[in-house]
Amino acid sequence: MTQKLLGNLKKGLFFIISAPAGAGKTTLTRMLTKEFESVIESVSFTSRKPRKDEKEGFDYFFVTKEEFEKKIKQGDFLEYAKVYDHYYGTSKSFVEKNLNEKKHVVLVIDTQGALKLKNKIDCTYIFISPPSIDTLRERMKKRADIDDVEIEKRISWANEEMKQILSYDYNITNIDLDQSYEELRSIFIAEERKVKNLKNWE
Ligand code: 5GP
Secondary structure, eight states, X not given: OOOOSSOOBSSOOEEEEEOOTTSSHHHHHHHHHHHOTTEXXXXXXXXXXXXXXXXXXXXXXXXXXXHHHHHHHHTOEEEEEEETTEEEEEEHHHHHHHHHTTOEEEEEOOHHHHHHHTTTSOOEEEEEEOSOHHHHHHHHHTOTTOOHHHHXXXXXXXXXXXXXXXXXXXXXXXXXXXXXXXXXXXXXXXXXXOGGGGGGBO
């Protein structure tokens, strides 16, 4: 029997992280994938255009609306949703391949997509909340790539997303990034140690 802090299972576990834009979900998830090679973030498909500094195959697989709709018909997605007028979807083959390669797969997706997977797959649901809606607005204003109209659109969507929190297993209120990260990694470590995973232990 081997014993690592994380990455002891023959088949990886599945995690969903949702949060309103600006709550810190991407930063926190990337801290986790940097610390643990056994954790991988699922790369989604999207029909939106890449932002400055976004890389194909790392941030997203960028496709046209038509290509995305073709993939829907082919059944390529575990779930998909339309967020802010653009399609976003989780690739079935990406997830399955990585779980079989002993990776814990993290889906950073919106609440609509997350709820579609509820009761369909065995998964841990984590919600990251901002300290307040005002903090969220301030954080968004610091980003150069979105204007005031887009910010208000996202704030109203954030309010909708916050209503779904009771469907999640865990909540992390991201006031202090280092503490939030400590909380997030503890959840991953605890999930791996659940007794039901003993038969899956390497
Ligand atoms: P952004 O355009 O800022 O990268 O993402 C917008 C929203 O879409 C975020 O809430 C993000 O988590 C969500 N999202 C990204 N990928 C997926 C996906 O594959 N499925 C769903 N349902 N939402 C996604």
